[in-house]
Amino acid sequence: MANLQLDRSTVPESHPASNHKPVVVGLYGVPGSGKTFLLNQLKQELGKTNFAFYEGSNMIDTLVPGGLEAFQNMEETKKIHWRERAIQTIKKNSADSGQMAVVTGHFMFWSEERDAGQPVHTQGDFEAFTHVLYLDVSAEVVTQRCQNDTERNRPSISTHILRRWQQEEKAQLRYLCRCHGILFIPLSLDSTPLDKVLMLLNNFRLHTDGYNLCRAESRLDDIVGASHSQLETMLVLDADRTLAAADAGAMFWQRVSNVRSMKYEPSTLKLLFGGPLGYSYTAFRQAVLLNEEAANDQEFDSLCNDVAREITMYPEFVSLLQLVAEQKHVGAVVVTCGLCQVWEKVLERKGISEKVQVIGGGRIRDSFVVSPAVKGALVTRLQDVHHLSVWAFGDSPMDLNMLMKADRAIIVVGEDQNRSKTMDAALADAIDSQGFRACQTLFPSSVSPRLDSTKLPIVKLVEPEFVTSLLGGRYTHDGLKVLYATDSNAAKLLATSMRNAAIAGPALRKAHHRIGLHLALTHLADVMGLEECPIRHVLGHQTEGYQFLHEKQTTIVALMRGGEPMAFGVSDALPLAMFVHAGEADDVKLHHLEGQLTVILVDAVVNTGKTVVEFVQHIRKLHATIRIVVVAGVVQAQCISGGCLNETLARYPQVHIIALRLSETKFTGSGTTDTGNRLFNTTHLP
Numbered sequence: 055m056a057n058l059q060l061d062r063s064t065v066p067e068s069h070p071a072s073n074h075k076p077v078v079v080g081l082y083g084v085p086g087s088g089k090t091f092l093l094n095q096l097k098q099e100l101g102k103t104n105f106a107f108y109e110g111s112n113m114i115d116t117l118v119p120g121g122l123e124a125f126q127n128m129e130e131t132k133k134i135h136w137r138e139r140a141i142q143t144i145k146k147n148s149a150d151s152g153q154m155a156v157v158t159g160h161f162m163f164w165s166e167e168r169d170a171g172q173p174v175h176t177q178g179d180f181e182a183f184t185h186v187l188y189l190d191v192s193a194e195v196v197t198q199r200c201q202n203d204t205e206r207n208r209p210s211i212s213t214h215i216l217r218r219w220q221q222e223e224k225a226q227l228r229y230l231c232r233c234h235g236i237l238f239i240p241l242s243l244d245s246t247p248l249d250k251v252l253m254l255l256n257n258f259r260l261h262t263d264g265y266n267l268c269r270a271e272s273r274l275d276d277i278v279g280a281s282h283s284q285l286e287t288m289l290v291l292d293a294d295r296t297l298a299a300a301d302a303g304a305m306f307w308q309r310v311s312n313v314r315s316m317k318y319e320p321s322t323l324k325l326l327f328g329g330p331l332g333y334s335y336t337a338f339r340q341a342v343l344l345n346e347e348a349a350n351d352q353e354f355d356s357l358c359n360d361v362a363r364e365i366t367m368y369p370e371f372v373s374l375l376q377l378v379a380e381q382k383h384v385g386a387v388v389v390t391c392g393l394c395q396v397w398e399k400v401l402e403r404k405g406i407s408e409k410v411q412v413i414g415g416g417r418i419r420d421s422f423v424v425s426p427a428v429k430g431a432l433v434t435r436l437q438d439v440h441h442l443s444v445w446a447f448g449d450s451p452m453d454l455n456m457l458m459k460a461d462r463a464i465i466v467v468g469e470d471q472n473r474s475k476t477m478d479a480a481l482a483d484a485i486d487s488q489g490f491r492a493c494q495t496l497f498p499s500s501v502s503p504r505l506d507s508t509k510l511p512i513v514k515l516v517e518p519e520f521v522t523s524l525l526g527g528r529y530t531h532d533g534l535k536v537l538y539a540t541d542s543n544a545a546k547l548l549a550t551s552m553r554n555a556a557i558a559g560p561a562l563r564k565a566h567h568r569i570g571l572h573l574a575l576t577h578l579a580d581v582m583g584l585e586e587c588p589i590r591h592v593l594g595h596q597t598e599g600y601q602f603l604h605e606k607q608t609t610i611v612a613l614m615r616g617g618e619p620m621a622f623g624v625s626d627a628l629p630l631a632m633f634v635h636a637g638e639a640d641d642v643k644l645h646h647l648e649g650q651l652t653v654i655l656v657d658a659v660v661n662t663g664k665t666v667v668e669f670v671q672h673i674r675k676l677h678a679t680i681r682i683v684v685v686a687g688v689v690q691a692q693c694i695s696g697g698c699l700n701e702t703l704a705r706y707p708q709v710h711i712i713a714l715r716l717s718e719t720k721f722t723g724s725g726t727t728d729t730g731n732r733l734f735n736t737t738h739l740p
Contacts, residue, residue: 076148077259078141078155078182082227083189084219086196086203088243089158092189092251096156099252104259106148110159113140138178145182154259161227164219166211171222180234185258186227187251190240193217232329235336239343245350254346257418263335267431269422270413274432277387277411278440286383287524288436290456291371292429292448293390293397293414295474296466299497300365302396309357310348318348333452338391338415338423345393345416354417355395362399368497369607369651370515372404373679377521377707379409384525389432390414391424391452405583405603430455437461445524450474454484463492464513467504478504485509499648516647521678534704536694537577540715548572549715552687552729559735563619566658566733569687569714570623577712578624581683582608582652604651605630611642613657613665616730617686621656624685639672647677655682658729660689660713663699670703681708689713 083089090109097107115122118136125136141157148155159179162171193216200211211219224240231238237258241251278285294301308320319325322344331337349357378386387410390397394414401407413432415423422428433456436442446453446460449467451474457463465481467473482505484490494503494510504510513520539545551557551565582602589599602608608631612621618635625633631654634646647653655669666684673682689711693699703709731737 075184076145076155077184078145078148078157079255079258080179080183080186081156081158081189082161082186082223083191084196084216084223085160086200087189087191088199089189092243093156093158095248096251096255099248100255102153104153105255106144106151106153106155108144108155108157110137110140110157113144113157117143133174134176137174137176141176141178141182154255156255161223162219164211164215164222165209166215171219180230180236183231183234183236185237186231186239187254188224188227188238188240190220190224190242191244192242193220195244232326232331232340235331235334237336237340237343239347253418261339266335266339266422267428270424270428270432271435273413273422274387274435275439277413278385278436278442281382281385284382285385285440285442286526287385287443287445288440289375289378289384289386289524290429290433290436290444290446290460291386291388292450292453292456292466293388293412294392295449295468295472296447296453297371297388297397298365298367298400299468299472301392301472302361302365303392305361305364306357306393306396307348309360314348333391333426335423335425335427338425342415342418342420342423346418351417351419358393358395358416359399361393362396362403365396365400367400367404369604369649370495370497370679372406372604373651373677373681373708374515374521375404375406375410376681377525377679379406380707381525386410388412388414389424389429389456391426391429392416394420403585426452426455429453430459432456433459450477451480454480457492458484458488458490463490465492465494465504465510467494467496467501469498469501473504481505481510516677516679518675518678534694534700535581535710536689536713537581537710538689538713538716539573539576540713544572544576545714549687552714558732558737562733566619566687567623567626570620570656570685571626572623573620573685573712573714574624574627578602578627578654578683578685581710581712582681601630602628607649607651608632609634609646609650609653611636611646611653611655611669613655613669616659616733617655617657619733620658620685620687621654624654624656636669639668642669642673642676644676647673647680650677650680652681652683653677654685656685658687658733660684660686660693660699660711662690663693663702667698667702670706670709674706679708682706682710684709684711685713686711687714688717689715691716691718 081089081093093107093109111122114125114136117139118125125133144155144157161175162173164171193213196216197213228238291297294303303323304320307318307322311318311320323341326341326344327333327337331340345354375386378384388397388401390412392414393416394412395416397412397414398407401410401412413424433444433446436444444460445462445464446457447464447466448457449465457465492510493513495513495515496503499514503512548569551562552569557565579602582604584600585603586598587601588596591597605628608628610621610625610628610631611634612618614635614637625631632646634642636642653673655666657666660666670682673680694711694716
C-alpha cells in the first residue's frame with residue numbers, strides 16, 4: 055500500500071464506526087443555494103418510510119415558546135440553547151423511529167458590513183450529524199435567485215461576499231467534520247443530478263462498518279466460489295507500492311490537481327489520512343466522497359484509465375501471476391485500499407484480469423471500501439471459511455494486519471524514495487514483540503533490504519525454490535504449445551528460399567531475416583499480445599498505434615551461429631527488446647533475465663531438440679516463471695510428437711514453440727548441407 059508518511063503516534067485515535075448511531079444528514083448552504091427546494095424534492099422521491107425531513111428553522115419554531123419570532127429576539131446564549139435542543143430532538147426522533155433524518159440548517163451568517171461570518175452552528179450539530187451535504191452553487195446563481203425571490207425578504211449581499219462566505223463554510227465544515235468523524239461532500243446542483251443525491255442518501259442510510267465488511271466478504275466469496283472448490287492456496291496481494299513502484303492514488307490526485315489547481319491539492323489523501331480519522335473505516339469512506347466530489351463517473355473512468363496506462367508492474371509479479379493464472383489449486387486476488395478501477399485496468403492490460411480479481415473501492419457504486427482491518431478480516435475468512443492457505447504480499451504498516459494473519463508473509467521492498475517511512479519500526483515491533491515471521495523481496499534486487507536478512511530473509515519471486523514452495527511442486531498447464539505455419543502460402547514461399555541449394559551467404563541470411571520478421575509479426579504477436587502506444591499521425595495529430603506487449607521486458611537470444619540472421623528479423627519486430635548472442639546455454643546470464651517477462655530463443659533449425667532443451671533447463675534454473683518462446687525456421691516433427699523436446703519441455707509451464715514449418719525428414723546437415731555453413735559460406739571447411 056502507498057506510504058502516506060504518517061507517524062501513527064502523532065495521530066488522534068481513529069473514530070470507531072457505530073452501527074447503532076442514528077443517521078442524521080445535515081444539509082448546508084448559503085441562503086438561496088436551494089436547500090428547501092432540494093428537501094422538497096427528496097421528500098417526494100424518497101417518501102417517509104425510511105426517511106424523515108426537517109427544516110431546522112421549523113423545528114425551532116415548534117419548540118420555542120412564541121415560535122421563530124421569539125427566538126429571533128433572544129440573546130445569543132439562549133439561541134444556542136434552542137438550536138442545541140432542536141438538533142437533539144431530531145436525533146432522538148431518528149433513533150426512536152429508525153428513520154434517517156435529513157435536516158436543513160445554517161452554518162454561519164455573513165452581512166455586507168462584516169469582515170467575517172458569524173457562526174450559528176453548535177457543538178450539538180456535530181454530535182448529531184453523521185453526514186453533511188453542502189450545496190455548492192455558484193455565487194452568481196445565488197445572487198440571481200435572491201433577487202428573484204418574492205416570497206422571502208432576503209438581504210442584498212454582493213457576489214464577492216457570497217463567494218467568501220461559501221469558501222469559509224466549506225473550509226470550516228471540511229475540517230470540523232473530519233474532527234468529529236462526519237462524512238462531508240459538497241454538491242453542485244447545477245452539475246449533480248438528483249439521482250446522484252438520491253444514491254448518496256440511500257447509501258448513507260445503509261452503510262455501516264459491519265455492512266461494509268459483509269459486502270467485501272461477499273465479493274471474496276464470489277471470487278473463491280468461481281474456482282469450483284479446487285483451490286488450496288490463495289495469494290493475497292496489496293497493489294500500490296507492492297505490485298508496482300507507483301502509488302495510483304497519488305497519481306490520480308496529481309492529475310486532478312493539474313486540472314483543478316485552485317480546488318484540489320496533490321496531497322489530498324495525505325491530508326485526509328494524516329488527520330483525526332487516521333486509517334479508519336470512516337476515513338476510507340471520506341476518500342470515496344472526495345473521489346465523487348472531484349469527478350463525475352465519466353471523468354473518473356477517464357482518469358483511472360490514464361493512471362493505469364502510466365503504471366508499470368514489477369515484471370516478477372507479472373510473470374508469477376501469469377503462472378498462477380494457469381493453476382487450478384492456486385489462486386490470486388488483489389486487495390487494495392486504493393482505487394479498484396485503476397488496478398482492474400492495470401491487470402487487464404497485462405492479460406490476467408480474468409483470473410486475478412481485484413477487491414477494492416473508490417466510488418459509491420463499489421458498495422464497500424477496503425481498510426487495513428478489512429484486509430486482515432479477508433485473510434481470516436479465506437483460512438477459516440474457505441480453508442485455504444494464504445500467502446500475503448504487502449509493503450507498508452497498512453498491510454501488517456493482513457500479513458500477520460497470513461500463513462506466509464512476503465514484505466515487498468522498493469527503492470528508498472518509494473518506501474513507507476514507518477514500516478521498519480512497525481516490522482521490528484511485530485517481529486520482536488509478537489513473534490511475526492516473514493520474508494522480504496527486493497525491487498530491484500540491488501536495493502538495500504529492510505532490517506536485516508536474518509530477521510527478514512530475502513527471497514526472489516522467480517527462484518525455482520520459491521515457485522516450487524508456492525505451487526507445492528505441482529504445475530498445472532496446457533503442456534507444450536506449438537504454433538507452425540507449414541501449410542500457409544506465406545510459409546511455402548518463405549521456406550522455398552531456405553531449401554533452395556542455389557541460395558547461400560548474404561541472400562540466405564536475408565531470407566532467414568525475413569522469416570524471423572514474419573514469424574514475429576504473425577505468431578509471436580499472438581503469444582505475447584499487443585498494447586497501445588501513442589504515435590503521431592501523418593496528418594499531424596496524436597493517435598494510438600500498437601507495439602508488442604512488454605516489448606522492453608523481452609530478451610531475444612540468438613543461438614549461435616545459425617540462429618543469428620533469423621533473430622535479427624525477430625528483433626526488427628521488437629526494436630525495444632534486449633538482444634543476446636549465445637553459443638551455449640551458460641552464455642545466458644541472470645542479468646539477461648532479471649526484470650524481463652519473455653525470453654525468445656531463436657535458431658534456424660531444430661533437429662533433435664537437444665540444444666533447445668539445454669537452454670530451457672538452464673533458463674528455468676535462473677528464472678522459474680519467465681515465458682520462453684522458441685522461434686525456428688524448421689522443427690523436426692518427431693522431436694515435437696515424441697522426442698526429447700516434447701518430453702522435457704512439456705514439464706515446464708510458459709513454454710511455446712513457433713516454427714515456419716514442421717519437417718517429417720529426419721536429417722542432420724553437415725558440410726554443404728549444414729544450415730550454418732550455408733548461411734556464412736563455410737561449406738568448404740571440414
